[in-house]
Amino acid sequence: MSADRQVITQTAVDPAKVVGKPAPPPLRHEVVALEDMILERDASVVLRDGTRIYVDIYRPSVDARDLPVLLAWGPYGKHWVTSRTFTGSEVDPAWISEYTGFEAPDAAYWCRHGYALAIADPRGLWHSEGDFPHNGPQEREDLYDTIEWLGTREWSNGSVGMLGVSYLAGSQYQAAVMRPPSLKAISPWECFGDWYREFATHGGIPETGFRPRVTTNISYGHGQTENTAANMVAHPLNDWYYADKYGRFEDIEIPAYIVASWSDHGLHSRGTLDFFRQISSEHKWLEVHGQKKWSYFYHPDSVERQRIFFDTFLKGEERGIESWPRVQVEVRDTTNPADSTWRELPAWPLPERARALHLDVEAGQLLDVAPTSAASTTFDPITGSLDLTYTFTEDSELIGPMALRLWLSADAAQDADVFVIVQKRDAAGQTVRFPFNALFHDGPVALGWLRASHRALDAARSTELVPFHPHDAEAPLVPGTPVELDIEIWASGTVFHAGEQLVLTLQGRDYIKRAPAEGVPPLQILHEDLRNEGTWTVYSGPDHPSALLVPGA
Structure with missing residues (x-):
């Protein structure tokens, strides 16, 4: 690596000093008899460079x-x-055994059904040798070598699959692009696919809550580990650091059962959906739910579908998988997932049919017809917000991404960090709170973000409903001068009944910030390195045609 492309690392923390979970036992290769299965602990895999x-x-x-x-x-x-x-x-303890790794399959279940389950400590972590690279070419090579080692054991049938959530899904992306011969199928459940747009920042606004926790999670070992949080601070624009974390998704051709959610905005929703779009697999299925991701992954019905998939492609059994809908999504209605409706879709993404809901900032409304009069409103984005509502006259399902075309000026600043929140208000005037991330039940319909100095668009990669920003340069605002911002709002699936409202909120801070709670890990997505100062003015009318673009006829 050239001198100007140095990745920042940190000295690993002794695994014996781990905080928040058990320390690993001393390194010792042994075979242990457990109830109804065996555990071969600390099996050594020698990678191509000699690292174990x-x-x-x-x-x-x-x-x-x-x-x-x-x-x-x-x-x-x-x-x-x-x-x-x-x-x-909302994970029922009865669903999993004591041999379930974090966001990993339950070893007892899979052994009971005739599988071996391998859980690896990557290079540089825990007792594994070497220095830990957080995704990228080295980790991809290590995955290839490990998969081929597993596929050639005397007890193996030569077919390896991968299954898991979050990091354990992203590692599947990395492995599959390498095309190891023994890797026959993958099932990634919820992972970001674009490091810059879904992990380091949202719309160019630095994420400050989750990435320090990730950096702690990858800090235990005996060598050096990548200091992900420090690297992201050092790389505020989308540059070489983010360019090759996963490889080319279009190189993936093996069967894939992919599960995403509407409930993981700010982390996994966007990337998992885009992963499905990009891969070249003939046999691929997409399932999009709107529930809490861990409870959905471990629910017995979900585990049964996982097994049908792997029985088909790792055992060669006929399990009827070709009758599965290639794309099915949950359309959320109320705060209770039992009220949702599942829809089969012909493809993902759906063909774009954007419907414009025009902002009228004077009336505080979204309109089907563009307003003919110019209007503006000024507010403090740090302590206040701007709400605009649209009332549906007939039942409408909005499935897919949205985009906000917003004319805005920062009246005393050269930048603006814009947070967009889409919510549902029922006919009684109550805001509907949906499942959110893995642990919460206070979620919106959808979220979007943009740092105004990152407003430049890549026209070749943008569509009407998905504006694409290169994030490779900044263009400061001129205080008091309105500019057009095209803001991506992550995909969602929600039904609005006649008489219910869509509420669009604009502000300069996170949708929610929760106080710490006992028993709840700090998994919040936060943005606390903001550039907002003074007031904003938002414009609507013929000269400043601000509009919310939603999927529809």
Whole structure:
């Protein structure tokens, strides 16, 4: 790597000093008999450069042969298996055994159904040798080598699959682009796909809540680990640091069962949907729910679908998977997921048919017909907000991304960090709160963000409903001068009944910031490095045609 392309690293923390979860046991290769399965602990995988990493392998028995293998690859520690659940997750403890890794498959379940499950500690983490690179070419090579090692064990049938949530989904992206011969199928559940737009920043606004936690999660080992948070601070624009974290998704051709959610805005929703769009697999399925991601992953119905998928492509069994809808989505209605409707869609993304709801900032409304009079309104985005409403006259399902074309001036600043919130208000005037992320039930319909100095568009990659910003340069605002901002709003699926309202909120701060709570891990997406000063003015009318673009006829 050239001198001007140095990745910032940190000295790893001794695994014995881990905080918040058990320390790993001393390194020792052994086979342990468990109830109804065995555990081969600390199996050594020698990578192509001679580095050794360690894998725990659960198998039905010592004598079991011809086993398909599932690989879970993540940074959280292969030793950290538990039936513990988090407050608010809605994961029923009866759904999982004590041999369930964080965001990983349950070893007891899969061994019971004739699989081996391998959980790896990547290079440089815990007791594995070397220095840890957070995604990128080195980790992709390591995944390739590990998959081929698993596929050639005497107890393996030569077919390896991958399954898991978040990091354990993103590692599947990395592995599949390498095309290891033994990797026959993947099932990534919810992971960002674009480091800059979905992890480091949102709309160019730095994310400050989640990335420090991630950096802590990857800090335990005996060498150096990538200091992800520090690198993101050092790279505020979309440059080389983010360019090759995952590889080319279009190179993926193996079967994939992909699950995304409307409920993970600010983290996984956008990337998982785009991953499905980009991969070249003939056999691929997309399922989009609107619930809490951990409870949905571990629900027995979901686990059964996972097994049908892997039975088909790792065991060669006929399980009727070709009758599955290629794309199915949950359309949310009330705060209770039981009231949702599931829809089969012909494709994802759907063909774009944008419908404009025009801003009238004087009336505080969104209109089907553009207003003929110019209007503006001024407010403090730090302490206040601007709400505009649209009342539906007939039942309408909005499925897909939205975009906001907004004319705005910052009256005393050279930048503006704009937060867009779309919510649903029922006929009684009550805001509908949806499941949100893994633990909460206070979510909106959808979120969008943009730092105004990043407003430049890549016309070739933009569509009417998905504006695409290169984020490779900044163009400061002239105080008091209105500019057009095209703001991406992440995809959602919601029904609005006649008499219900869509509420569009504009402000200069996060949608919500929660106080710490006992038993609830700090998983908030936050943006606290903001550039907002003074007031904003928002414009509407013929000369400043601000509009919310929604999917529809």
